[in-house]
Amino acid sequence: MAASSRQAILDSIGAATGSDPKTYTDLPRNYLQRGALEKAGRLHLMIERLREYGAEIVESSPADLPATIARQLQxxxxxxxxxxxxxxxxxxxxxxxxxxxxxxxxxxxESCDGVVTAAFAGVADCGTIVLHHSPREGRRVLTLLPDFHLCILRSTQIVETLPEYFARCPQPPRLATYVSGPSATADIEMTRIKGVHGPRFLSVILVHDDL
Structure with missing residues (x-):
């Protein structure tokens, strides 16, 4: 939402209620904005969360990345x-x-067996991979229709908390997808069904690019 639209809504609320609503930048931010983990702790937490969600994850150096991708696909x-x-x-x-x-x-x-993409960021606290759908990350449809997604995530892209991820965005992305493990839902009769909203299988290669 554009800043002018947001302000118009706040002004309308103020006129209707007789209050003086604060602008977005004036709102208090008393929540945790920065994690306390060092690099090793962030990476360990990200790996742990991804595995808890049922994703497959392997680690690689930048030099070994093409061979690691080939092994994962094979x-x-x-x-x-x-x-x-x-x-x-x-x-x-x-x-x-x-x-x-x-x-x-x-x-x-949809006729492809899978898709391979890069990523914009990883959030360790919730084990979430963020796609901004750049030319290396692909269109949203490209990451939703295939049954298998191999995502390349670099260690320097991983932050601990969501506020730290947002701080890395120079401006709000036009489109973002937040991936927390393979697609699954239990909304239908409390039965877990995979692949309803995206790929049933998620494989992640964590590239240690800050060694």
């Missing part, structure tokens, strides 16, 4: 993968079939 038993348009070429290893998203149709995306 172990998945899948063969055809979608890729965002600016995913590094060295990540796109053979013998897999790749469909680069230069306007793929929904049917073409």
């Amino acid at each position: 172990s998945s038993g899948r063969h055809t993968f979608a890729a965002p348009p600016e995913l590094p070429a060295e990540w796109l290893e053979t013998p897999f079939a790749w469909k680069t998203d230069h306007g793929l149709s929904h049917h073409e995306i």
Whole structure:
């Protein structure tokens, strides 16, 4: 919501109630804004949360990343993968079939066995991967339709708390997806069903890029 729209709403509330509502920047922020964990603690917590949610996670150095990606894709038993348009070429290893998203149709995306993307950030406290859908992260539809998602997350992208993630955003993203494990819900008759809102399988490669 634009600042002018927000202020218009606050002004309307003030006129209706006779109060003087504060602007967004004036609101008190008494919640925890920064975590206390050191780097090793943040990474350990992120890995622990992801595994609790049922995601597969492996660690890699930057130099070993292409080989690690290839191993993860091979172990998945899948063969055809979608890729965002600016995913590094060295990540796109053979013998897999790749469909680069230069306007793929929904049917073409859904026919892929999985998708490989980068990420914008990781929030350790809640084990959440954040996608801002840049050309390396892919369109939202690209990360929702395939059954398997391999996400590359760098250690320097991981923060402890949500406020720290928001502090890294120079401006609010136009679109963001928050991924906390593989897609699943128990809303239907309290029965856990996987894959309702996105991929049933999430694999994460944590790249130690700050060594």
